Amino acid sequence: MPTGRQTVERRQLGLMLRRLRDRAGRTQQQAARAIGRDTARISQVETAKGSFSTDELKTLLDFYEVTEDERQTVLELGAQARKRQRGRTYTxxxxxxxxxxxxxxxxxxxxxxxxxxxxxxxxxxxxxxxxxxxxxxxxxxxxxxxxxxxxxxxxxxxxxxxxxxxxxxxxxxxxxxxxxxxxxxxxxxxxxxxxxxxxxxxxxxxxxxxxxxxxxxxxxxxxxxxxxxxxxxxxxxxxxxxxxxxxxxxxxxxxxxxxxxxxxxxxxxxxxxxxxxxxxxxxxxxxxx
Known part of the structure; x- marks a missing residue:
């Protein structure tokens, strides 16, 4: 997945995933095992230095037992976070x-x-x-x-x-x-x-x-x-x-x-x-x- 500048979209995605993980009582190590990645990758995304694929996000959301409305928001944020180009502002x-x-x-x-x-x-x-x-x-x-x-x-x-x-x-x-x-x-x-x-x-x-x-x-x-x-x-x-x-x-x-x-x-x-x-x-x- 792309890495680079910490955009607003990536920061929102990372912070929301961290909030959902904390709410579910999961550790970064447990989240990493759920998607078959290392702990460093979870930390990277939660600090807005990268993003997950759609499949990885879906697996994490299942693991965090996220409700449907929040789930759709996270998936939309994930799609925006993966974009390499956007305008000067984010709405x-x-x-x-x-x-x-x-x-x-x-x-x-x-x-x-x-x-x-x-x-x-x-x-x-x-x-x-x-x-x-x-x-x-x-x-x-x-x-x-x-x-x-x-x-x-x-x-x-x-x-x-x-x-x-x-x-x-x-x-x-x-x-x-x-x-x-x-x-x-x-x-x-x-x-x-x-x-x-x-x-x-x-x-x-x-x-x-x-x-x-x-x-x-x-x-x-x-x-x-x-x-x-x-x-x-x-x-x-x-x-x-x-x-x-x-x-x-x-x-x-x-x-x-x-x-x-x-x-x-x-x-x-x-x-x-x-x-x-x-x-x-x-x-x-x-x-x-």
Missing amino acids: DQLPRSFERLADLQADAKAIGFYEAGVVPGLAQSADYIRAVIESGDGVWWDSSEQEVESRIAFRLEQQRRVLEADEPKDVALVLTEAAVDQNVGSASVLRGQVLHLLQLGERSNVTVQVLPSSVRNNPLLGGGLITLDFGDAAPRIAFVSVLYGSGIYHDQAEDTGPMFRAFERVRDLALDEEPTRDLLIDKLKDFKR
Whole structure:
């Protein structure tokens, strides 16, 4: 199978296979025996340095006892990972794309998160998460209490994977002042969210900054961006968040360079940590009125 550059598709495939293997309670040695390969080959694919044939993937999925919907996603990812040529960007059009973005976040060493108008997912309190997800029930998916609870549980688990990782990640969160002021749920929900942001800011590996509405020359005005840095393990990735539909990934230097610079620019424009804390405390006073 081809080896070479660690594309987004290969990283998604490798991380998903590792997640499925862990869920099945299988070791790399057991997986290697199942497909008649050595352990190094399993490691190579799980770290996005190669791919499997369709038959090897099918055998592994049987071994991991993977359900039909996940199975089809893995096979599609496998086909994309084997392609030698593609465009400069990768658009994830497969089901439950948020799960693969979560895998990438959990694997990154440093994450930058900018959102306009809403608190970034990694920084949302439990009540804020519920209010945001319930507002989409019956709009982005057919109304379903089960779907709502599943999405809430997933986001809370994703926060745990990133914020409680054994090896602490550097997490930089930039949100607009409009996101703090946006009416989500109730005054009680907003107050709890601000308190949650203040608590997050006390962590040594997490930086919380607010970009005031009065600031000019915001290069990310109206958009959302996630930057993922894997250190020496893999090339950097930038993800452009969308309200609905397929997310777009950039993994080539000519694109990630400007996008990482844009994130650093909004960090420079945003309030430093202490002024951010003062602003959030002032917001708390407003919620008491």
